[in-house]
Amino acid sequence: MDIDPPPNGNTTTTTTVDPSPPPPSNLPQLSESLKLEHQFLRVPFEQFKKTIRSNHRALEKDISAVISTVNVVAASDLSPDDAVNHLNSLISRLQGLKRKLEEGNRAENIQAQRCRARIDHLESADAENMSEWNNTRLNRILVDYMLRMSYYGTAVELAECSKIQDLVDIDIFQEAKKVIDALQNKDVSPALAWCAENKSRLKKSKSKLEFHLRLQEFIELVRAENNLEAVKHARTYLAQWGATHMKELQRVFATVAFKRDTEYAIYKVLFEAKQWDFLVDEFRQEFCKLYGMTLEPLLNIYLQAGLSALKTPNCYEDDCPKEDPLSQEPFRKLATPLPYSKQNHSKLVCYITKEIMDTENPPQVLPNGYVYSTKALEEMAKKNNGRIICPRTDFVCNYTEVIKAYIS
Structure with missing residues (x-):
C-alpha cells in the first residue's frame, strides 16, 4: 500500500495491487512423485547413514586407543626421553586421526550433497518442465536397469551424457560388482568382508547370507579332500549356528563321509556349480534390502504396472484396435502372467x-x-x-x- 500526498495538500490513499497471480504450487506433482520415488530417496540416505556410522566407529576406536595410551604413560615412571617418544607417537596418531576425520567429513558432505540433489530434483517437478523431468526419470530408470543387469560401462556413459550422476547409484552398484565378480570366481572373501561391514544391519534382518557363505567354504574344503581343515573350519565358524540351523549343518557335515563324487542326490547337489549362482542371487537380495531397493529393476516394475493397467480380455480378441499396445504380440507375451485391470466395466x-x-x-x-x-x-x-x-x-x-x- 502506497500513501502519497497530492499537490493540493490533501492526503489520499492508493492501493497498488500486483496483477500477477501467485505461482502455481507443484505440491500435487511432488506428492504423486514421492509415492513412486521411495527407493530414489532411501538409497542415498542409507548410504549417508552408513558413512556416518563408519566414521563414528573409526573415531571412537582411535580416541579410545589414545586415551588408553595416555593413561598407561601417566601411570608409568618413564625417563624424559621415553616420555618424549611416547608424546611424539601420540601426536603422530592424532595427526592421522585428523586426516581420517577430514576424509570422513568430505565423504559425508558428498552423501549430503547427493541427498540434496535428489530432493531438489523432486521439487522441480511442475507443469512447465514436466516433459524434461519425465525424460530425466526415464534415464534414471534405464541406468538402474543397466546396473542391475551388469551393464556398468553403458550405465556410466548414459549417466554422464544425461548429467544425472547424483541421481543414480553407480558407486553403490560398483561396490556390489566386486562381491558378485568374486562369487562368480568362487571366492567368498569379499562377500564375507561385506557381511562383517554390515553385520548389525544383516543381523536385524535375520540374514542367512554369512551362514551360507561359511557352508560353501566348508564344501570347498571337502571338495579338495582337506577334511581336517573342514572340521577346524566348522568348529570356528559354523558351531555358533548350531542352535538355529542344525538340520542344514548335519546335511553339510555328512559330505565328509560321502565325498564330492557321491551319487546321493541330497549331497551331490551341494557340490554343483549352481550353488555359487544361489549365493550371487542371495547376495543381490540382501544388498537390495540393505539399501531399501526394490528386488526387481524399476524398468520391470513400471512396465508391468503399465501393461497390467491396459490389460483386459478384449486385448486378446481378433478385433483389438491397433492403437492398443497389447494388440502387438511382444506386449501380449509380456502381459500374459500379469493380472487384468481392475476396471471391470467400460465407460x-x-x-x-x-x-x-x-x-x-x-x-x-x-x-x-x-x-x-x-x-x-x-x-x-x-x-x-x-x-x-x-x-x-x-x-x-x-x-x-x-x-x-x-x-x-
Whole structure:
C-alpha cells in the first residue's frame, strides 16, 4: 500500500495491487512423485547413514586407543626421553586421526550433497518442465536397469551424457560388482568382508547370507579332500549356528563321509556349480534390502504396472484396435502372467461434451454410425434448427433421424 500526498495538500490513499497471480504450487506433482520415488530417496540416505556410522566407529576406536595410551604413560615412571617418544607417537596418531576425520567429513558432505540433489530434483517437478523431468526419470530408470543387469560401462556413459550422476547409484552398484565378480570366481572373501561391514544391519534382518557363505567354504574344503581343515573350519565358524540351523549343518557335515563324487542326490547337489549362482542371487537380495531397493529393476516394475493397467480380455480378441499396445504380440507375451485391470466395466464418454453417457444421459446413434450423448445432440439441435452435424465426419441429418442406444 502506497500513501502519497497530492499537490493540493490533501492526503489520499492508493492501493497498488500486483496483477500477477501467485505461482502455481507443484505440491500435487511432488506428492504423486514421492509415492513412486521411495527407493530414489532411501538409497542415498542409507548410504549417508552408513558413512556416518563408519566414521563414528573409526573415531571412537582411535580416541579410545589414545586415551588408553595416555593413561598407561601417566601411570608409568618413564625417563624424559621415553616420555618424549611416547608424546611424539601420540601426536603422530592424532595427526592421522585428523586426516581420517577430514576424509570422513568430505565423504559425508558428498552423501549430503547427493541427498540434496535428489530432493531438489523432486521439487522441480511442475507443469512447465514436466516433459524434461519425465525424460530425466526415464534415464534414471534405464541406468538402474543397466546396473542391475551388469551393464556398468553403458550405465556410466548414459549417466554422464544425461548429467544425472547424483541421481543414480553407480558407486553403490560398483561396490556390489566386486562381491558378485568374486562369487562368480568362487571366492567368498569379499562377500564375507561385506557381511562383517554390515553385520548389525544383516543381523536385524535375520540374514542367512554369512551362514551360507561359511557352508560353501566348508564344501570347498571337502571338495579338495582337506577334511581336517573342514572340521577346524566348522568348529570356528559354523558351531555358533548350531542352535538355529542344525538340520542344514548335519546335511553339510555328512559330505565328509560321502565325498564330492557321491551319487546321493541330497549331497551331490551341494557340490554343483549352481550353488555359487544361489549365493550371487542371495547376495543381490540382501544388498537390495540393505539399501531399501526394490528386488526387481524399476524398468520391470513400471512396465508391468503399465501393461497390467491396459490389460483386459478384449486385448486378446481378433478385433483389438491397433492403437492398443497389447494388440502387438511382444506386449501380449509380456502381459500374459500379469493380472487384468481392475476396471471391470467400460465407460462411454461423449466425444463432444466429454461427459459419461449413462441412463440419465443415454447415447444416441447417428445414421452414419457415430455415437454421441443425448445432451450434446439436443444442444446442437437447438442451435441449428433441429439439424445435427457430426463433428468428426461433417455428416448432416435431422435430430428426428437419430436412434437411442440402450446400455445393458
